[in-house]
Amino acid sequence: MTDYFIPRSAELSLCFSEPLFLQDVNDRWSLQHPQLYCPGQKNQYFNKKAFASCVMHSCYSSLILFFIPWAAMRDTVRDDGKDIANYQSFALLTQTCLLIVVFTQLCLDTYYWSAVNHFFVWGSIAAYFAITFTMYSNGMFYIFTSTFPFVGTARNSLNQPNVWLTIFLSSLLCILPVVAFRFILIQLRPTINDKVRYKMRKEVLPAPAPRRLLRRRSTRSGYAFSHSQGYGELITSQNFLMKRPLKRASLFPQTDSPIFQNQPQHYLDHQQIKKLTDSMNGGLSLLLKRRVAILVT
Amino acid sequence: DVKSYRKVQEDDDADGARVGGNEKFTNRPDNTAFTQQRLPAWQPILSAGIVIPGFVLIGLAFIGVGVALFVTSRSIQVLERDYTGDESGTPCASCANSNVQNCICTLNITVETLFKGPVFFYYGLSNYFQNYRRYGTSKDDNQLYGVLNPSDNCAPYAYNSNNQPIVPCGSIANSMFNDTFKLYQTVNGTRQEVSLDGKGIAWWTDYNIKYRNPTNNPLKDAFNGSNSGLFYRNFLINPIYWSKPAYELDTSDPSNNGFVNQDFLVWMRRAALPDFRKLYRRISQDKYPDGLPAGNYSLEITYNYRVYRFSGKKKVVFSNVSWMGGKNEFLGIAYLVVGSMCVFMSIVMLIVYAKFKFPDEE
Numbered sequence: 328m329t330d331y332f333i334p335r336s337a338e339l340s341l342c343f344s345e346p347l348f349l350q351d352v353n354d355r356w357s358l359q360h361p362q363l364y365c366p367g368q369k370n371q372y373f374n375k376k377a378f379a380s381c382v383m384h385s386c387y388s389s390l391i392l393f394f395i396p397w398a399a400m401r402d403t404v405r406d407d408g409k410d411i412a413n414y415q416s417f418a419l420l421t422q423t424c425l426l427i428v429v430f431t432q433l434c435l436d437t438y439y440w441s442a443v444n445h446f447f448v449w450g451s452i453a454a455y456f457a458i459t460f461t462m463y464s465n466g467m468f469y470i471f472t473s474t475f476p477f478v479g480t481a482r483n484s485l486n487q488p489n490v491w492l493t494i495f496l497s498s499l500l501c502i503l504p505v506v507a508f509r510f511i512l513i514q515l516r517p518t519i520n521d522k523v524r525y526k527m528r529k530e531v532l533p534a535p536a537p538r539r540l541l542r543r544r545s546t547r548s549g550y551a552f553s554h555s556q557g558y559g560e561l562i563t564s565q566n567f568l569m570k571r572p573l574k575r576a577s578l579f580p581q582t583d584s585p586i587f588q589n590q591p592q593h594y595l596d597h598q599q600i601k602k603l604t605d606s607m608n609g610g611l612s613l614l615l616k617r618r619v620a621i622l623v624t
Numbered sequence: 625d626v627k628s629y630r631k632v633q634e635d636d637d638a639d640g641a642r643v644g645g646n647e648k649f650t651n652r653p654d655n656t657a658f659t660q661q662r663l664p665a666w667q668p669i670l671s672a673g674i675v676i677p678g679f680v681l682i683g684l685a686f687i688g689v690g691v692a693l694f695v696t697s698r699s700i701q702v703l704e705r706d707y708t709g710d711e712s713g714t715p716c717a718s719c720a721n722s723n724v725q726n727c728i729c730t731l732n733i734t735v736e737t738l739f740k741g742p743v744f745f746y747y748g749l750s751n752y753f754q755n756y757r758r759y760g761t762s763k764d765d766n767q768l769y770g771v772l773n774p775s776d777n778c779a780p781y782a783y784n785s786n787n788q789p790i791v792p793c794g795s796i797a798n799s800m801f802n803d804t805f806k807l808y809q810t811v812n813g814t815r816q817e818v819s820l821d822g823k824g825i826a827w828w829t830d831y832n833i834k835y836r837n838p839t840n841n842p843l844k845d846a847f848n849g850s851n852s853g854l855f856y857r858n859f860l861i862n863p864i865y866w867s868k869p870a871y872e873l874d875t876s877d878p879s880n881n882g883f884v885n886q887d888f889l890v891w892m893r894r895a896a897l898p899d900f901r902k903l904y905r906r907i908s909q910d911k912y913p914d915g916l917p918a919g920n921y922s923l924e925i926t927y928n929y930r931v932y933r934f935s936g937k938k939k940v941v942f943s944n945v946s947w948m949g950g951k952n953e954f955l956g957i958a959y960l961v962v963g964s965m966c967v968f969m970s971i972v973m974l975i976v977y978a979k980f981k982f983p984d985e986e
Contacts, residue, residue, distance in 0.1 A: 395958070397897070398954040398958070399952065399954055399955050399958075400896065400897070401897060401899070401952065401954070402899070402900075402901060402950060402951070402952065403949045403950040403951075403952040404744070404746075404901075404903070404943075404945060404949050404950040405945075405949055406945055406946065406947050406948070406949050407945070408742070408744040408825075408903060408906065408943075408945050409825065409826070409827060409903060410826075410827070410890065410893055410895075410902065410903060411949065412895060412896055412897060412900060412901075413893045413894060413895055413896055414754070414755055414760065414894050414895065414896045415893075416896070417896035417897075418896075438667060438668070438669075439665040439666075439667055440665055440666040440667070440668065441663035441664065441665040441666075442663060442664075443658075443663065444665070465829075465833050468833065468834065472765050472766050472769055473764075473765045473766055473775075476765050476834075478829060478833055478834050479827055479828075479829025479830065479833065479834060482829065483827050483828075483829060487949065488947060488948060489948045489949050489952070489955060492689065492693070492948075492955060492959070493955065496955070496958055496959060496962065499682065499686075499962065500962060503679070503682070503966065503969070506670065506675060506679075507675075507679070507969050507972075507973060509670055510670045510672075510675045510973055511972075511973060511976050513670060514672075514973075514976050514977055514980045515976065515980050521669075524667070524669055525669065527667070528667060528669060
């Protein structure tokens with residue numbers, strides 16, 4: 328019935344927004360682990376076997392989503408004795424079970440939870456309940472009487488504990504097998520994605536506090552300095568005379584933690600690394616000579 | 625070439641399309657965290673430390689809830705009696721076979737232990753498909769809200785053979801259940817009537833918001849076509865299967881008459897499944913505050929509703945309720961089963977994790 332259409336939009340907004348904002352392993356990890364591209368080349372995620380398992384999972388979910396509410400609503404009534412096994416309440420119950428299963432499945436499949444993902448997921452669930460209660464409210468019924476005949480259904484059925492218990496049961500019965508299956512598969516047959524994610528996580532967790540980057544005004548990356556100022560400014564300003572450890576330019580000027588990246592990463596090839604070390608050596612030897620000269624005088 | 629390389633560098637570090645005259649980079653997306661998919665993000669993975677304790681916790685919680693549900697369901701008392709009369713020798717067989725209007729038959733009921741109150745009295749129908757789509761759309765919500773002309777949804781129950789509008793129109797209203805019941809307790813050989821309370825048996829949103837009588841007072845005037853807002857001039861007549869018109873459904877109580885009659889509302893809220901029960905009355909708690917005491921009762925049924933043609937069955941149900949509603953053992957058993965399976969799966973996953981923990985090297 329047309330009543331189902333608008334709550335579906337909450338679900339659709341989630342389904343369409345999720346892929347737009349999905350992150351993945353970043354470019355550094357992708358370069359370090361080119362095997363990540365193999366599953367795509369071998370068509371491992373979109374083939375007949377994947378489709379068949381998807382169909383089986385869908386059949387299982389569909390059976391659960393109908394028969395659990397059916398069995399829970401047979402011959403039962405509300406806690407004040409009134410009707411709950413009517414067509415509209417049953418429809419609302421099945422619809423809510425379905426949407427919660429879809430949301431939970433999408434949460435399971437979302438590997439990178441940025442602020443945008445949080446907004447869309449929780450916003451979609453809130454939108455579904457808001458739209459449902461609005462559609463089944465008195466106001467909409469008064470304005471469009473025959474279009475919204477479900478008036479009162481949400482208020483009279485969603486305040487029953489056995490309705491919510493049915494919703495929890497059916498959603499967990501659909502989701503827990505997926506979680507268990509994925510966990511066991513990660514342990515027994517980890518794919519390259521799982522291994523890389525595990526490594527990224529291990530690297531991120533014990534990462535030290537972010538170092539203050541040596542920010543130059545021109546926001547150039549580290550390897551560019553050999554083409555411009557170099558250590559000239561440092562030496563002439565005599566800052567090196569103060570008792571502070573000299574900051575060595577690092578090969579990778581930004582931290583590796585994915586959380587703190589906000590600049591493009593630039594990587595050095597062989598010649599650039601050689602130039603860098605040569606200029607460093609040149610600068611350092613000049614520094615040492617200068618220091619010795621000052622000490623002597 | 626150092627110069628061109630530096631120029632590329634300058635363009636590279638400037639943001640977005642604000643590049644001095646280099647058209648190669650006008651379509652480049654902005655170098656912000658949002659557009660370059662570098663927003664700070666939480667990256668959960670299914671680690672053993674979360675999944676296995678999670679399964680154990682969920683399993684134990686489900687087992688706890690399942691036990692509570694099962695115990696509660698067991699404590700609910702239900703008494704059912706079939707009175708279809710489809711076979712000879714069963715109660716009301718005489719009424720089922722005769723075509724007499726308002727045939728009265730009696731059902732003897734014995735209550736063994738105190739039936740704790742509040743006791744609800746339902747009538748049940750089997751093999752009755754109120755969820756059939758053509759049946760379900762055959763009603764007019766506008767009419768039941770006070771605008772009395774029937775809509776086309778109600779066809780063929782919108783106008784009768786004389787082209788008079790039917791109020792309330794449609795198949796659902798036409799098939800309204802019309803058996804009536806009276807309950808008597810046999811005390812010392814005499815019959816004492818058990819008073820039944822029919823107030824507020826439908827949803828409050830139904831009789832306060834969804835259904836409304838026409839504003840004429842008395843209600844009968846709305847049905848003689850004299851209301852100037854209506855375009856027809858005929859009498860509005862009752863549905864074909866009804867024995868009395870809508871404004872005579874309960875003449876003793878105007879708030880229970882017409883479209884807001886509680887029995888009518890209960891019937892109009894159509895059932896989802898082919899075996900259903902609908903609330904008829906409550907045992908009023910004036911004389912029986914604790915519920916129905918043990919003893920013999922006789923139920924006097926006015927048998928009007930014919931179900932023989934579609935092999936339907938009729939029954940009466942006495943039931944009390946709890947926080948989880950009526951008696952339904954499925955939820956308790958399902959929770960117990962799922963909880964045990966969760967605990968079992970967590971043990972399996974623990975074994976798998978302990979034996980096959982995947983190695984750190986590539």
